[in-house]
Amino acid sequence: MATPPSPAPEPLGPGEPVLAVDVGGTDMKAALVDASGRLVEVLRRPTPLDGDRTGEAVVEAVARLADGFRDRHPDVTPAAAGLLVPGHVDDDAGVGVFAENLGWRDFPFRDRAEAALHLPVSFSHDVRGAGEAEHRLGAAAPYRDVVVMAIGTGIAGAVFIDGRLYTGGGMAGEMGHSRVADGPRCACGGIGCLEAVASAAAIARRYNARTGASLPGAREVLERAEAGDPDARAVWDSALDALALDLSHTVALLAPEAIVIGGGLAQAGPALFEPLRERLDGILTFHRRPALLPASIGENAGLIGAALRARDLLGAPAVQAAS
Amino acid sequence: MATPPSPAPEPLGPGEPVLAVDVGGTDMKAALVDASGRLVEVLRRPTPLDGDRTGEAVVEAVARLADGFRDRHPDVTPAAAGLLVPGHVDDDAGVGVFAENLGWRDFPFRDRAEAALHLPVSFSHDVRGAGEAEHRLGAAAPYRDVVVMAIGTGIAGAVFIDGRLYTGGGMAGEMGHSRVADGPRCACGGIGCLEAVASAAAIARRYNARTGASLPGAREVLERAEAGDPDARAVWDSALDALALDLSHTVALLAPEAIVIGGGLAQAGPALFEPLRERLDGILTFHRRPALLPASIGENAGLIGAALRARDLLGAPAVQAAS
Incomplete structure (x- = not known):
């Protein structure tokens, strides 16, 4: 097609x-x-x-x-x-x-x-x-020190340092496999990986496991959360907490000027970015606050x-x- | 003098x-x-x-x-x-x-x-x-992608990417102020910062607060832990857990070839490096394992x-x- x-x-x-x-x-x-x-x-x-x-x-x-x-x-x-x-x-x-x-x-x-x-x-x-598309032509273009994350089925990122892509031997940007919670077990074998808690796929999976529903994706979980479903709210909020915690680690270590987020979850727009910004701000103290921006290339x-x-x-x- | x-x-x-x-x-x-x-x-x-x-x-x-x-x-x-x-x-x-x-x-x-x-x-x-001394003349010299951490009164690091020091506008390497636990409160205002749990100063402070002792430093806490004091063991182990968790985040994001640790706590030698390596290995899955090395310049x-x-x-x- x-x-x-x-x-x-x-x-x-x-x-x-x-x-x-x-x-x-x-x-x-x-x-x-x-x-x-x-x-x-x-x-x-x-x-x-x-x-x-x-x-x-x-x-x-x-x-x-x-x-x-x-x-x-x-x-x-x-x-x-x-x-x-x-x-x-x-x-x-x-x-x-x-x-x-x-x-x-x-x-x-x-x-x-x-x-x-x-x-x-x-x-x-x-x-x-x-x-690289975001860094040369999109939301990340104004920045030399910037992390571009994709949050969809999985979670991973591209790290730009002093204007250049840093690959770490092909293994950099695997923040999806950072431990941010005591569970659940991740497909990689780890425990409480960010991806197992907060990817779009994990949000749907965790809601379905909790309620017996069979929602197809994170979008539907967010809709239920906004309609007042407490299970959906708990799953969505815990995903935001995990994302904010992970971003705070990225900020402490790298102090990027900006963090750009794309992938399916970024489609949630302000329902993602506003509470995420607030939670991140609540964790950080003296650190440099990164601009937190949606990817723009699509x-x-x-x-x-x-x-x-x-x-x-x-x-x-x-x-x-x-x- | x-x-x-x-x-x-x-x-x-x-x-x-x-x-x-x-x-x-x-x-x-x-x-x-x-x-x-x-x-x-x-x-x-x-x-x-x-x-x-x-x-x-x-x-x-x-x-x-x-x-x-x-x-x-x-x-x-x-x-x-x-x-x-x-x-x-x-x-x-x-x-x-x-x-x-x-x-x-x-x-x-x-x-x-x-x-x-x-x-x-x-x-x-x-x-x-x-x-920079470690990277040009010491334990970090063989590596292009390497983090050199100092663990003493505080915890901070120097990040080398593709052989060059990365400063992040002067704010990179502040992993001491990454949240790794639910407490205690850190001098920076944050909660559960690595530095508040696992710096040499924090190890002594936490042990003294827990027992009413007034040990001068982490060295004495380690000595008591090795002699079988369960409070000292709990404090020392929780510091190792926090350090390993933080290192695992550094590895997921940057995949450095090596992490070099200096500062007062590194004086503990194998009592620090061996269990730290083991804990880090227990958290990581597919990630690139960094060499975990003591600083050599002194x-x-x-x-x-x-x-x-x-x-x-x-x-x-x-x-x-x-x-």
Whole structure:
């Protein structure tokens, strides 16, 4: 199924045409980007789960998507590709080290994708890619020291220090797996991880477990909380407490100028940001208060980040964050 | 009172002669460093506390110490000075923003010290200065992504990212003021700050409050814990739990290659590092395990860091961490 190009102004701007791919745990998205920076076509496909062949299957799917773009848009010839996947990703080595539920182990995504696409490929982590889009073109652009968090099925972040993405060997930004409570057990094996308490998925799961309901997501839990359901209120409030506690640790250690939050939970808008700001302020004392901002690029941030990274490979003058 | 130069090999190495000053909440230390890198003389004085004139009084004391060095060592003429103070320090602006119990507010230490000493002055935070010594010459030298923590009266750290000190506008590394427990109240106004639970001073204070004893420090609490005192054991164990929890947050967010711990508490050696490593390992799951190492420069790390920074001003080829 093809989705129409976003009606929002395309933030990429002119540059080389590129291919952008953002692989998630459930779906993968691909976009063909033309020389004006427009996402000519955006496709979404189920991520091909195939046990320990999943890495190969993903690369094959990317190649098929590229073939389709070429057939339908012969006038747009990508000069490079950007590929993002979740999990533990070693950007420098071009390797997908590990991803929960996705089967690969040390899979050389960059080399395999370059061979399949006959294009230079920039390979990174999905949250870091989306973070780069926010940092170069979105809400994080005014800041040199800034953390961009994605709160959806999971929780992770991209850390920018002195204007540059910091990857920590591919392992930085895993604040979703910081212990913030005595429970519940997290899929990673840890206890009380932020992600197990406060991700959009965890909020729905915890409410359903508590009440026997089967709400599909955090949005519905928030609606019930706002309608006066005490269980929903307790779950939502405890998620806010956990998020604020984690943010306070980030502030104490890094003192970022801003923390930008995207992902599904950020759709809650002021119902998330206002109480979160208040709780964070209640924990901090002398610390530097970060601006707490919603991400601004929207659901295609990963694709835009992948496109930026692909263009970087071509030596085009990249859009840089303000200094 | 003059203390003899450290019998340990001097790590600084050849360079310009400089003056190094490390101001603490109780004492200040000053050293004259000669061209061979030897600490020719190390002096310790009570920090002159004089209400909101404390900044001026510190600079006056530094000038007097420099005069004394000149009289006694006319053959060693410093070409620059390094000055470190505690609290919130804006390295770039050269300003001591605030320090608990030390009276100053936005005091222009660098400018005042340059005027008083007639020398160029490098100004920074005491823990960052000691961290730079560890990062260039000590236990942190093999690492590009490393956190150097000092655990003594307080708890703070120096964060090195991609081989460079990150200051966060002078506010990074304040993990001592991360909430890790429901109490006690911290001097900063926060609740359950790491520093209020696990600093050397807090360990003694908490044990004394619990038992009515009046032990002078954490060392004596550890001795009692090892001798089977259940109160001492409970206090020591809860400090280890708090430290491990905080380290786990640092690991999740930054994935440093190593965490180096200095300050008074690190004197406990294996009694600190072994259970801390075990607890940290018990919290982490897929995360990158940092090396957990004792600082190696010793009690003069601040002076050595101040001397390194002073030499940096002179454009001498600075000793750099391994890449």
